[in-house]
Amino acid sequence: MNERTPAQIPQEMLDVTNPDYRRQAIEAGPHAGQLWIAEEQDRTEFLMIVDIDECDPRIAHIIPMSNAPIEQTSDGLVIETTPLGMPMVAWPSLAIPIPIRVLDVPLGDFEPTVVQAIAHNEPDLDQRVHRAENPDDFLTAYAQASARARLFQHWWTIGKHLPPLHQEAAITFGVSDERKAYAQALKDVLGLSAVQRNAIMNHGMRLTASQAKKMEKAGFASTPPQAQEAIPDEYLIAAEQPRWHQALDDMDLDGNDVRLELARTAAFDLAARTSGHDAAAVNGAFLKAIESMKHGQ
């Protein structure tokens, strides 16, 4: 047994800060019952993952936590046994869905009965979970809890603005029909050849003034509807994984969504390959995309 003095970090914390554990946990991605630190713009918070969203795996349902027992408020829970080897506080009433892109540091798993007790806000389910109490300086504790709640709500709003999933289905039945109709009109109304139609549809060749007039009469605009790219879900989901958090953290693409750009670049790269689309190829495409985005800055 490895004895330690109280002013040393516990063995459990050594285990979860082990580089091998961290690498493996980040590659595996988040799962229910795990403790993480979420980070965004140097603001960091502990949390426990209750579940990954069934409909959108880019969203995790979480419960905010703190490693400072003095911050507890009466509606929280004090957890004696945690993956850090020191007591923590959880606030089931502040449970909220947030995007997994803010998850930064994986810190091990809670025991299943402890997860149940926290998730159901039911301290009776595990004897290592207790109802918290308001400390003497309860105003400061509530101030911290409210600031924490506000930050998690901010992350929730980021989750609401993720690029939509199922783009391929939407586009097959949506805009691409319009483009099909426009291409048909180029043939029917203007009688253009396939080569000319391709130049106009895909390569930016402009209609002449008289052609534009004819198309207008037939109810079409002078330029073809924009081709919308459909990024497959697997790329949109893969780009949100915490494994890219550090690499993408400081990247700024003039306000554009860095992860959407990553998914787009990786999907485009892989579409051009003939060597197969297995997991290793997808991973390679993402790494290459990150490199090219870094240099493109």
Added chain:
Amino acid sequence: MPNKQAKTTWDPAQHPRGWAAEWFEAPETPDDGSYRIGEEIRDLRKPGPKTIGVLGKTCNSRIVFYPDLQAMFAYQDDTDGCGADQMGEYWANEFCTMHMLYDKKRKAIGLRPAFIKLYLSSHSDHQFRIRSYKPVHDFFGKEFAQNTDFGRLRARVEARLQRCTSVESGEPVFEYIKAACNAPERSEHVNAWHVLGAPTARTTKTKGALAEAGAKVTVSWPTEEEVRDVDRKRAALALEYDPKTGMLYQQRGPRYTIGKNGAKGRMSQLDAWLLAVLTAAEGSMTLSEIVEVMLIDHPYLAPDHQVDMHMESLEFEDGTMRTDVEMSAYGRHVPTGYPDSTDPADALGFYESQEMGTREQRALIGIIRAELPEEAQDLIDVHALPPHMLRGLAIEIRCRRMRTTSKDEIIEQLESELRESMKEDRS
């Protein structure tokens, strides 16, 4: 890419002033991604020289806002001739490790949660350093409020200002406001107190003149010996630490009394003193200023505190600007930098968008706003809290105000007020 050039030309370990010198004197180097501090903490299972060196630098840059804490270090027995590095390292150790007195000896009882969080959340030395400022600042705020004579006295006076009500009408006598505080090329607001109904502008009187006005009121001040006696007893108090819950319990310390309590139809002596000083001020004063006026005639109440005879301004004596807006809430934890929501529609928040809670939440916020001392309203972002938590907060505030621990009656009364308030909201 690791910045190899910077590493070969600059090796802090070789520097006579050690690791801390890196960020004192080295040019700002880009983040090379190495986390040597993290490795050190893992190897030693506690903060080592690199960690303390870096945190010492942060502590030195933050402690300028807390002269009382500087004085606390300076008056310790074995600190003669110590320089800034030692002071920074002393406070860095305090930041990392919690201590308690045990058989008159200081004993480490655990690592501080804020330090653990900083260690776990950082990925590089650079990030560790950048992220250390806020927790160190918060740590100093708490240390100041709990462990300095001035901080404790300040908390007592604040509580009196909040609680003091008129003998005739029962209305509060003092009001907490934000007063404009202008310095050359800069204008800010400070948190200040004034007599309800009197002008809110910052006072133009000097602290000396106000102390004279206060001296006209009869107050049985504690004697110097009484104050020292309380200090001695306080120093011998043990902290209780529960490793299971991680809670530190401080025994209630003995207190000296300031002035006699009020009898029927009469204000307490301290309240009368506060009223005399703030009336003479003909304007508003910050809490620190009020306490400093008290210290002019009774310096032994906070012997380590240097009274600045000037009223609080945005400039230090040496002309440097106070850059942190938290200075007005001196000694109190202020959560800063609420994230801005990009879309105003989203600012409504998650819980408010849950239809169930909205009306109840509004009613609870109304009740809390009415109960909460005004200066605490800045601290708590009530709109971020769900109804369940607001209810806990409302009950706690009531219990403390009524000085009762039996919650049932309080809960019942709160529920009926809530029903009433929600009914009005609906109509």
